[in-house]
Amino acid sequence: MTGPFHPRSPRAGALGCLVAVSILSGCAARPGPQVLEPIPASVEGARTVTVHVATTREREAPDGSQFTSRRAAATNYATYDISIPPVHRPGAIEWPDAEPSAATSFVTIRRAMLDRPAFEQGVAGAADRRRPRRIGVFVHGFNTSFQEALYRLAQMAADADLGGVPVLFAWPSVARVTGYLEDKEAATYSRDALAALLAGLARDGMAEEVVLVAHSMGGWLAVEALRQLRLTGRDDLLARLSVVLAAPDIDVDVFRAQMQVIGRLPTPLVLLVSSDDRALGVSSFLTGDRQRLGAIGIVARAVQDAAVKANVQVIDISSLEASDRMNHDRYLSLVALYPRLAAAGDGKAGGLRRAGAFVFNAVGAALSSPFELAGRAIAGD
Template identity: 40%
Template structure:
């Protein structure tokens, strides 16, 4: 039965995936394409195949790289337009423009600082993305480029990629790889704290949220307190964490000075499978009790009514870039701007015009300890 369920998840998300040679560089010009340079820290082993860079096996130590990804001018928010033939057509596809290894952690930090120095002072933020289970290296990289592009983030994007094999049947291997990566993530975040970044924002997806929470749990509380003013928004997208484990993690970490944002969907098929593997225990990303999560120190964004990019409903977070400015304006109006450490207060009626609906509407339920607020949000370019 478990194999059958896994097969259903595979079939639900069986679109072409970037793997061997996926970072083959294209120098073909494309008017209107937008380039994003992403710095990379990883626990993956280097790949032998050309233009692949990292495999799904575990490396002996952290490694570092940098890649520039081009987004096509006709890109639709929430999607990654994969090329069917590499390196792809930059006028229609996501393509690599440049890629290469960095020597070590010092080179990585210098690259971060150089990228920050190239930006105006108010844009010197870092955005860290930690992917989830069943994710190939290039897949996580291209997906992050899509999120950066759709959200309009203008700071420095940093991908932390751990040794997922990108195979749906390797759940236990991936979980162990995430466990192995905790110290590496801690060291990477510490290096970013020592950088010239004004503020560091973090988004983790699926099993990556477990890695992030376990890493935060092991950081000494004094270090967390000292770095609190440098941590901006923390987003946990479709968290693949046992609800009891999450409660224990939050008790150990303590209530954050700025509420974590949890993106969940109660129709997430991948998390339903994860729950079955874990003995029927609910996962945070599909949890029914929004208010209980809010009491732990979270803003809960319920994406159940949003159409996902695939039938698993596990990657709805990829559409968050399209709604980020509107959602951010509502949070800021209620004293929850990630740039300001203000206590969460009860929400009254938003009383705000969030703009006209473009094609489809997501009902975004923002839950705080006192009030449940449902906000209609326009999704520009959403599929009909």
């Protein structure tokens, strides 16, 4: 990316960092791998979402169906059927308790470990049953366990009702608040595997479009994979990609350098940002007070001009509700709104088309087409 992309945003101090970490550490107990144990489920009104998985996590045992936070020597593959309860609220994951029930919670009803040919065959078969043939790849962020990433994608697929095939790329996060540096190294370890996954999904016209959605540190991993694809001459794949980075945990200068290699994508790359994202404030502190891309302010003319020049769409989603106290997951509210936004845009999936800097109008909650603002636009091409 040429041109400035430096925002106006408050710096995170040591006190703010400690407060934020203490808030995160005080969260409720997290779901364990037992939620991945299949149970019989046949409940009226429940929906089933099939998630295909590619992961750089190591299997618990060579023939096992659980994944650890250790790094695998080669990509592993699996598929999971997740039942969504009739009482599901958009944006939420109803986690099972000690007695899982498909009537009240998400439950795993089937799982299978796969090799690469079986994985690609399963994704291709699922894509062939959809019109348009679209594959959605989700890359999770920092401090995320495998089961959290899996159920999150199932929730988003159920809420957005995109009609595409959900694919999870799960990298080996250690799922600890204090594991920031370990996670960054694990994400770096996984970038070639993500690039290979995207290349595989594009082979033989498996899908007409691949939508890549990445959150937090997963955004850095995703952009590194795009850079790798450009360097290896995969312009054909980049031309079919739609990319959404939600609260990306990327140094602004690093992003600009990455985009200088990647260049302009045919479909504008979308950034979902919030200047009051506390988790990115912590990241800024941990990285030497370096500005994070997902917390940029968009009012500055330099940001607007750089977005248009680089064919990037920057959307400030600060008006949306966050479910965490760090204001780091507002993108989930946008996902929950997708059916209404798609209806307003005649169901078109290609609404991420306009470069510039925008503010999302949460009150109107209306887009002329998916993700294309009909609210207050600050700038555009």
